[in-house]
Amino acid sequence: DAKKKTVTVQAGIRVAELVDALREHGLTLQNFASIREQQVGGIIQVGAHGTGARLPPIDEQVISMKLVTPAKGIIELSKEKDPDLFYLARCGLG
Numbered sequence: 001d002a003k004k005k006t007v008t009v010q011a012g013i014r015v016a017e018l019v020d021a022l023r024e025h026g027l028t029l030q031n032f033a034s035i036r037e038q039q040v041g042g043i044i045q046v047g048a049h050g051t052g053a054r055l056p057p058i059d060e061q062v063i064s065m066k067l068v069t070p071a072k073g074i075i076e077l078s079k080e081k082d083p084d085l086f087y088l089a090r091c092g093l094g
Contacts, residue, residue: 002027006063011041031055045092059091 001007002025009018015029016036022028031049038048049057064078067089077086 009040011039011044013040014038015040015043029058030061032058044090047091047093057091062090065089 005027007018007022007027014036015032015038018040019028019032019036031052032043035043044059044062047057047059049055064076064081065086066074066076068074075082075085077089079086
């Protein structure tokens with residue numbers, strides 16, 4: 001959604017593919033690490049960051065997500081829908 005400057009992607013897309021696709025729409029990521037071969041799901045989970053003291057880690061660019069769970073099936077998370085779990089799911093760090 002170029003107007004809202006948001007994009008929906010699968011966790012398996014590589015950062016390079018995402019950045020290249022966004023460029024076609026005049027968009028980019030606010031901040032991303034130099035290793036463009038990483039998958040988006042992985043780069044978010046490790047709390048990756050680029051350079052710049054005023055730029056947040058990449059997981060803070062996530063505004064919502066869908067998780068597939070064995071017990072509850074697909075759950076949608078955001079700041080509005082289950083904000084505590086959303087905050088915890090955005091970044092794994094072990």
